[in-house]
Amino acid sequence: MSATPPLVEVENLRKHYPIGGGLFARTRAWVRAVDGVSFAIHAGETLGLVGESGCGKTTLGRLMLRLIEPTGGDIRFEGRSLLGLRPRELRGLRRRMQIIFQDPYGSLNPRMRVGSIIGEGLAIHRLGRRDERYRRVQELIELVGLPPDAARRYPHEFSGGQRQRVGIARALAVEPRFVVADEAVSALDVSIQAQIINLLQELRERLGLTMLFIAHDLRVVEHVSHRVAIMYLGHIVEMGPREEIYRNPRHPYTRALLSAVPIPDPRHATRRTTLGGDVPSPVNPPSGCAFHPRCPSAEAVCKRVRPPLETGRRDHAVACHVFPAEKL
Amino acid sequence: MTVLDVRGLATAFERNGAIARAVDGVSFTLDAGQVLGLVGESGCGKSVTALSLMRLVQPPGRVVGGEVRLEGRDVFALNEREMRRLRGPGLAMIFQEPMTSLNPVLRIGSQIAEAVRVHGRVGRRIAWERAVELLGEVGIPEPATRASDYPHQLSGGMRQRVMIAMAISCAPRVLIADEPTTALDVTIQAEILDLLRALRERHRMAVLLITHDLGVVAEQANAVAIMYAGRIVELGDVFQVFDRPLHPYTQALFRSMPSLGGRRERLEAIGGQVPDPFHLPSGCAFRDRCPRAIAACADAIPPLVEKVGGHRAACIRV
Numbered sequence: 001m002s003a004t005p006p007l008v009e010v011e012n013l014r015k016h017y018p019i020g021g022g023l024f025a026r027t028r029a030w031v032r033a034v035d036g037v038s039f040a041i042h043a044g045e046t047l048g049l050v051g052e053s054g055c056g057k058t059t060l061g062r063l064m065l066r067l068i069e070p071t072g073g074d075i076r077f078e079g080r081s082l083l084g085l086r087p088r089e090l091r092g093l094r095r096r097m098q099i100i101f102q103d104p105y106g107s108l109n110p111r112m113r114v115g116s117i118i119g120e121g122l123a124i125h126r127l128g129r130r131d132e133r134y135r136r137v138q139e140l141i142e143l144v145g146l147p148p149d150a151a152r153r154y155p156h157e158f159s160g161g162q163r164q165r166v167g168i169a170r171a172l173a174v175e176p177r178f179v180v181a182d183e184a185v186s187a188l189d190v191s192i193q194a195q196i197i198n199l200l201q202e203l204r205e206r207l208g209l210t211m212l213f214i215a216h217d218l219r220v221v222e223h224v225s226h227r228v229a230i231m232y233l234g235h236i237v238e239m240g241p242r243e244e245i246y247r248n249p250r251h252p253y254t255r256a257l258l259s260a261v262p263i264p265d266p267r268h269a270t271r272r273t274t275l276g277g278d279v280p281s282p283v284n285p286p287s288g289c290a291f292h293p294r295c296p297s298a299e300a301v302c303k304r305v306r307p308p309l310e311t312g313r314r315d316h317a318v319a320c321h322v323f324p325a326e327k328l
Numbered sequence: 329m330t331v332l333d334v335r336g337l338a339t340a341f342e343r344n345g346a347i348a349r350a351v352d353g354v355s356f357t358l359d360a361g362q363v364l365g366l367v368g369e370s371g372c373g374k375s376v377t378a379l380s381l382m383r384l385v386q387p388p389g390r391v392v393g394g395e396v397r398l399e400g401r402d403v404f405a406l407n408e409r410e411m412r413r414l415r416g417p418g419l420a421m422i423f424q425e426p427m428t429s430l431n432p433v434l435r436i437g438s439q440i441a442e443a444v445r446v447h448g449r450v451g452r453r454i455a456w457e458r459a460v461e462l463l464g465e466v467g468i469p470e471p472a473t474r475a476s477d478y479p480h481q482l483s484g485g486m487r488q489r490v491m492i493a494m495a496i497s498c499a500p501r502v503l504i505a506d507e508p509t510t511a512l513d514v515t516i517q518a519e520i521l522d523l524l525r526a527l528r529e530r531h532r533m534a535v536l537l538i539t540h541d542l543g544v545v546a547e548q549a550n551a552v553a554i555m556y557a558g559r560i561v562e563l564g565d566v567f568q569v570f571d572r573p574l575h576p577y578t579q580a581l582f583r584s585m586p587s588l589g590g591r592r593e594r595l596e597a598i599g600g601q602v603p604d605p606f607h608l609p610s611g612c613a614f615r616d617r618c619p620r621a622i623a624a625c626a627d628a629i630p631p632l633v634e635k636v637g638g639h640r641a642a643c644i645r646v
Contacts, residue, residue, distance in 0.1 A: 052513035053484075159601050160370075189369035190540065194584035194597035201594070216513065223586040223595070246589060260518035261588050262543030266566040274522065275515050277469075278483045 005079070006040035007210045008064065008178055013037045013073035015059050019283065031282050033059040035234035036073070038309075043177070046204065046211040048225030048242070050218060050257070052279055056234040057214050061180040064212065065097050066090065077178070095125050098171035100164075102183035107167060108155040114141075114166050115151025121174040140169040144199060161192035165199070172203065180212045185220060197224060218261050222246050227315075230254045233282055233290040236309055240316035248316070250323040252295050289321065297322045331534045332358040332381075332502050337394035339373075339380045341605075348605035350376040350389065352558040355632070358502060363528065363535040365549030365566070367542065367581075371602055373558040374538045378504045381536075382421055383411055399501060416447045420500035424507035426487035430479040436490045437463070437475025440497055447498045462493040467523055485516035492523065499531055506538045521548060542585060546570055554578045557603055557613035560632055564639035574641035576618045612643070620645045 014037075016030040033056045041047045051057045062068045064075055066082045075082045077093060085093065098121075101107040108117055119137045122128060128136060141150050144165040146158075155163055164184065171179055181200065185193045201224060204211060215221050221228060222242060229239040230253065238251040249255045256273045275294040280286055286293050292302040301321050311317040312325025339351040351373045358364050368374045379385045381396055383403065396403040398418050406414060415421075423429050431439055440459035444450065450458070456475070463471035466489040479487055488508060495503060505524065509517035525548065528535055537548055545552055545566070552569040554562040554577065562575040573579045583596040600617040603609060609616055611626040618625070624644060632642040 052515065161601060189602075190581060191369060191584050191598035192601065194586075194595035195599075197586070198594055198597055218514070219586040219588050222588060223592075256515055258588070260514045262517075262521075262541060262547045264542040264546045264570065264582070264585065264587060266546045266570050268546070272518055272522070274519055278485060278516070279513075 005042070006076075007043040007045075007078060008212075009040040009074075009076040010060075010064060011038045011074045011076070013060070013063055013075065014071045015056075015063055015068065016071045029283050032234045032285060033282060034063060034070075035282075035285075037231075037234075037236055038073075039229060039236065039239060041178075041210055041212065043210055044208055045226050046213050046224055048221035048228040049212060049214045049231060050216065050221050050228060051231035052216060052257075054233075054279055054282065055231045056282070057231050058182055060231070061099070061182050061212055061214050065094070065099055065180060067099070091125075095121070095174045096176050097178045097180075098174065098176040099180045099182060100167050100171045100184040102186055105155075105160070105163065108163060110155055112154075113151065114146070114153055114155065114158075117155070117166060118151070118169045118173055121170065125174055127174065136173065137169075140173055143172070143203070144169045145195075159192075161188055161195060164188060164196050168196075168199065168203070172207070175207075176209070178210045178212075180214065182214045183216070184213075186215060186217065193220070200224065218257060230257065233280065233285050235290060235319065236317075237291065237319045238317065239309070241314065244314055244316040250316070250318045250325065251291075251320050252297050252323065253291050256296075289319070329360050330357045331360050331399055332536075333395075333397040334381065335395045337377065337380055337396065338392045339376050339385055340390055340392045342388045342390075343606065346606050348608075349392075349558050350605055351380060354394070354555075354558075354560055356553055356560065356563060358534040358536060360501070360534055361528065361532045362551065363537055363549045365545035365552045366536060366538045366555060367540065367545055367552060368555035369540060369602055371605070372555040373605075374555050375506055377555075378421065378506050378536065378538055381504065382415060382419055384421075413447070416443065416498035417500060419502050419504065420495040420498065421504040421506065422488070422491045422495050422508050424510050426484070426491040427479060429491060430487060432479055435476050435478060436482070440475075440490070440494050443494050443497045458497070459493075462497055463490070465496075465527075466490070466493045467519070468493075483516075485512055485520060488512065488520055489523065492520075492527070496527055496531065496533075500533060502534045502536065503528070504536045504538070507540070508537075509544065510539070510541075517544075524548070542570075542581065554581070557608060558605060559613070559629070559642060561614065561642045562640065563632060568637070568639040572639075574635055574639065574646045575614075575643050576620050576645065577614045580617075580619075 015034040016032050019029050019031055049057050063070050115137050118140055119133050122133045137151055146165050185196050213224050225242050227241055228245040229236050232253050238254045249258055256275050259272045277294055288304050289302045289307050292298040307319045307321045309317050309319040310325050313328055318325040335355045337351055337354040340347050340349050354377055366374045380391050437459045440462055441455035444455040444458045460471045460475050463475055468474050468489055509520050549566050551565050553560045556577050562578045580598045584598055598617055603613055611628055612630050615621040615625040630642045630644050632640050634640050635646055
């Protein structure tokens with residue numbers, strides 16, 4: 001993977017939201033939703049991004065497509081920074097980068113026919129003549145396994161799994177190279193979830209897609225990702241090839257997450273690392289390592305100094321004073 | 329000892345003159361201290377089963393058949409007043425989204441105290457003290473201070489603890505937990521599951537645990553019921569069902585689930601989708617998605633019958 005040049009890169013990416021304030025008051029505090037994140041995704045690779053609610057994973061996904069403006073840092077796509085682009089250039093680049101949302105109910109316009117929803121991107125980017133666009137929509141409908149008459153129907157006529165197929169067809173219509181899947185299978189039942197995961201994997205291989213796969217379900221992420229990044233309070237605390245993260249997790253937060261996943265085997269003895277307390281607020285994140293108040297292994301230094309994300313052997317990066325990356 | 333005995337429970341919904349049986353002939357028993365995991369996908373009838381037991385089904389839904397006995401008492405024969413008295417000390421329920429069940433403008437201590445007062449006939453002060461005690465029991469730090477908080481001041485996990493405190497305030501014989509951890513993050517889910525286990529052991533409660541997560545069931549339940557299209561299609565103890573699932577639907581569920589460390593190239597998805605309860609196929613409702621279906625599967629709804637040593641399945645092909 002590392003032989004190919006990165007397709008997407010983020011560098012020290014930050015997004016801070018002001019809170020409090022109001023019309024006349026000054027901003028009193030900032031939510032550090034994403035607070036200095038750097039990584040690269042290579043062409044054809046799927047990076048799984050895992051973390052709990054409020055860790056900043058959704059914000060990060062949207063920043064990467066510049067659907068929201070970063071506070072600082074940079075995003076590069078095929079080597080070009082997205083930040084310096086004029087609106088017209090950005091629009092051109094948007095064709096190459098698409099997003100699939102979690103909620104197939106909320107992300108489809110109920111008044112539009114499925115054919116128009118899928119073809120909207122083609123129309124916006126003026127791709128092809130009307131009849132060519134129509135043919136392309138039919139092709140996409142077939143590609144994602146929707147019934148042939150789907151184009152004439154409305155979103156409410158479809159089940160949750162089928163609506164997610166519509167969302168996927170819409171994202172793929174403009175032939176993107178990079179797709180952000182934001183909790184794309186989280187709202188679906190197991191049997192339907194498996195259909196959509198298989199579909200995403202097939203399409204990824206067939207079309208050579210590069211993906212950021214955002215999810216909170218560690219089982220699903222293990223299944224679809226080549227590499228995995230674990231996020232906590234706006235930071236990436238561990239990142240590496242899938243086998244490394246799942247077989248050889250180093251960060252205490254990653255280990256706690258993995259040990260909390262219920263195993264579907266009644267003979268499996270549950271040995272959990274239970275974390276005390278809740279995820280702290282990103283408004284006033286703890287000093288030093290943001291995880292230290294809940295960490296079973298925290299030492300004095302963890303309170304004072306934020307551990308940097310350092311890459312060690314086997315491309316395995318960890319941000320931890322106590323369990324640092326294994327030396328190269 | 330059997331605490332809850334459910335026989336032939338049926339609940340129907342009406343829409344434009346058509347009738348759908350969301351729950352159709354559900355039978356199971358629950359012993360003291362036992363956890364029955366009721367598993368199924370959206371729309372299979374597991375939540376409607378729970379609401380039917382609590383007699384909380386809202387129109388156009390209606391219980392149309394069956395019998396529910398709680399320690400021998402016929403729940404459907406009680407009048408409204410008796411039923412209200414049974415909810416709490418007899419049957420208590422917690423839901424997936426605690427925020428919808430908590431009053432946003434009342435302090436959590438007052439809400440628990442009210443539950444205590446309704447059933448315990450105690451004064452305000454004693455009820456408040458009991459509420460603080462319960463908050464401590466469900467693992468809320470500094471319970472005396474937090475009792476004065478409003479629901480919005482608490483995290484999702486803490487709210488679920490408040491719901492649990494309210495549910496156990498009257499020491500129920502049966503706790504119905506409907507997807508109690510589905511809305512929570514995995515680390516918080518683990519804490520809530522540990523809490524439920526500890527409380528169950530301490531109070532010898534029977535628990536009906538409704539979930540779609542087979543991992544949660546394996547960890548918590550002694551017995552498992554798999555539901556599909558309003559019916560229990562498989563019922564057995566947790567080892568029987570996980571070691572040797574009998575019903576093709578149960579087998580398919582296991583195969584379609586990604587598991588930690590057990591990565592395969594492809595998941596085996598179940599084709600098609602859950603049937604519309606207003607248009608169920610004849611015979612076995614799973615037959616058009618079933619890899620083992622034969623012509624005879626369309627003839628009659630297969631009854632849930634014992635196949636081996638107490639392990640039941642509703643399938644003519646097993």
